[in-house]
Amino acid sequence: MSYTLEHKQLEAIDDLLQHDLIDMGVTCVLLIDMAGNIIANIDNGKRKHDIYSLAALAAGNFGAVSAMAKIIGEDEFSLLFHKGKKENIHFSRVSDEFLLVSIFGNQVSLGFLRLKVAETIKTIKDLLKTAKKF
Amino acid sequence: MAFINPKTKEVQIKIVYYGPGRGGKTTNLEYIYSKYDHRIKTEMVSLKTHGDRTLFFDFMPFDIGSVLGYAIKIQLYTVPGQVKYNATRRVVLRGVDGIVFVADATKSVREKNILSLKNLYENLKSYNKSIFKVPLVLQYNKMDLAEQGIPLLSFDRMQKDMNAQLKVPAFPASALTGTNVIHTMKQIIKLTLPSVQQNLKEEVMS
Numbered sequence: 001m002s003y004t005l006e007h008k009q010l011e012a013i014d015d016l017l018q019h020d021l022i023d024m025g026v027t028c029v030l031l032i033d034m035a036g037n038i039i040a041n042i043d044n045g046k047r048k049h050d051i052y053s054l055a056a057l058a059a060g061n062f063g064a065v066s067a068m069a070k071i072i073g074e075d076e077f078s079l080l081f082h083k084g085k086k087e088n089i090h091f092s093r094v095s096d097e098f099l100l101v102s103i104f105g106n107q108v109s110l111g112f113l114r115l116k117v118a119e120t121i122k123t124i125k126d127l128l129k130t131a132k133k134f
Numbered sequence: 135m136a137f138i139n140p141k142t143k144e145v146q147i148k149i150v151y152y153g154p155g156r157g158g159k160t161t162n163l164e165y166i167y168s169k170y171d172h173r174i175k176t177e178m179v180s181l182k183t184h185g186d187r188t189l190f191f192d193f194m195p196f197d198i199g200s201v202l203g204y205a206i207k208i209q210l211y212t213v214p215g216q217v218k219y220n221a222t223r224r225v226v227l228r229g230v231d232g233i234v235f236v237a238d239a240t241k242s243v244r245e246k247n248i249l250s251l252k253n254l255y256e257n258l259k260s261y262n263k264s265i266f267k268v269p270l271v272l273q274y275n276k277m278d279l280a281e282q283g284i285p286l287l288s289f290d291r292m293q294k295d296m297n298a299q300l301k302v303p304a305f306p307a308s309a310l311t312g313t314n315v316i317h318t319m320k321q322i323i324k325l326t327l328p329s330v331q332q333n334l335k336e337e338v339m340s
Contacts, residue, residue: 002136002145002231002333010141035229036193036209037137037146050176056193056209057179063225064190134333 003133010040012127017042020120021102026113027087028103031094031124034059039098049103058101062091081110092117094124135229136330138204138337145330146207148229149322152254153236154246155187155215158275158309162236163192163210165315173197188214191226198323202334208323215250224257232269232326234318237296239274239306241285244295251296265300269325272296272304273318278311 005013017029017040028043030051036059041051062080069076080091090102090113100121104113136147151159160180167178174196181190192212200206213223235254237247255265274292287295289306297304303321307314 002138002330004138004140004333004337007140010139014141033135033137033229035135035137035148036211037135037148037229039137039139052195052207052209053176053179053193056191056211059228060190060222060225063228064222067221067225134329134336 001134003131005039005128005131009127009130013040013124014042016120016123016127020116020123024112024116025108026102026104026116030055030058030101032059032099032101033097034063034099036060054101058091059099062093062099079114090114090117092121094121095128098124098128100124136231136333138330138334140337143203144205144207145201145334146209147231147323147326147330148209148211149232149234149319149326150227150230151210151212151234151236152223152227152250153215153275154238154243154250155217157215157236157238157247157250159212159215159236160188160192161309162234162273162275162315162318163194163212165309165312166196166210166319167194169312169316170196187216188212189219190214190222201327201331202338204334206327206330210319217249217253220253220257223253224260227257228261230258230263230268231330232271232322234271234273234322235296236273236275236309237292239276239286239292240279241287244287247292248295269322269329270300270302271318271322271325272300272302273307273314274304275307275309277306277313278308 021029022042022044031040032038032055036056038055082089092100094100138145153159179193183189194210196208198206211226213226258265280286305314305318
C-alpha cells in the first residue's frame, strides 16, 4: 500500500512549519510517518543533518517508547524530549500515523516549544485529513 | 507503506530483512553497502549490542534511479533476529512495503527458520497484513559453509520447509561472499515496485 499528499498540502505544511517553528528559532523540523518516511523537512539552513537516518531512528524510538508505555499500563507518554549540551530534540505524535520531530537549541525554551508544537499539530491534523491512500 | 511526495518528486519505500538470529541479515546490508557505497550518501546505521548482535535495527537508504520522473528511495532495514526481541521487531516492521526473509541453511538450525517465518506471519497479522500478499523473497543463506564440510539443508529441503505454501522467489546465497546478495535485493525491489508504479501513474495522471 502507498499514500500521497497533494502538492498544495505539502506546500501548506512547509509554510506552516517554517512560520510556526523555524521562524521562532527551531533549528530543524521533520514531519515523518511511523514507518520512518519523511513527509516534510524544513531547517534554518545553518546545519545539515542526515535526515533519513534521523527519521528512521525517530520512528523506531517513538515506536519503542509507545510499546514501553503500554507495558506499564499507559496509553502513551505525553512528553518525549532529549536534552543535549547545544541541541535538543522533541517528539510529538500528530496522529496514529504521523510524528513531528523538532530539533532546537538552548535559546528556545521547552515550554515555548511545546506550546508552538501543540498549535502547529492542530493545523497539521486538518491538512493531513485528506491524505490519499492507494 | 510507501510515501509518494509530488513536491520533492520522491518515493520512499521500506524493505525489511527478516529472519532468525545469526542468519546473515546485517551481513546482507553490509555487503550491499560495500558494493554500492557510491550510491549511499550516508553511513549505515547499526544499533548493536556489545556482542555485535543487532539490538534494534540496521538502516541504509539507497537510491535506485527514477520512475516517471520520481526519484525512488529504497530504505533497507534489518530486524533483530533473536526470539526475545519481538517487540522491537514489530516496531521495525511497521509500514513495510517488501520483505526479504533470510533463512539459515545450516542443518542444525532448521527449526529456527520455521519459527521465525511463523513469527513474521503473526507480526504482519498484527498490522492487518497477510504474508501471502506482501512482496516477499526468500534467501537461503550460508551456502559457502558447504566448503568447510558443515552439513547444510538442500535447496529442495529448504523449499519444502519454507516455501511450500508461499511460492515466492527463493535463492541460495552467501551473504559473506556476496553470492546472490545483490540478486536478492533486485528481486525484492522488482516485486515491490509494480504496486508503487501503479499508484505513481495515477498520481501523475491526476
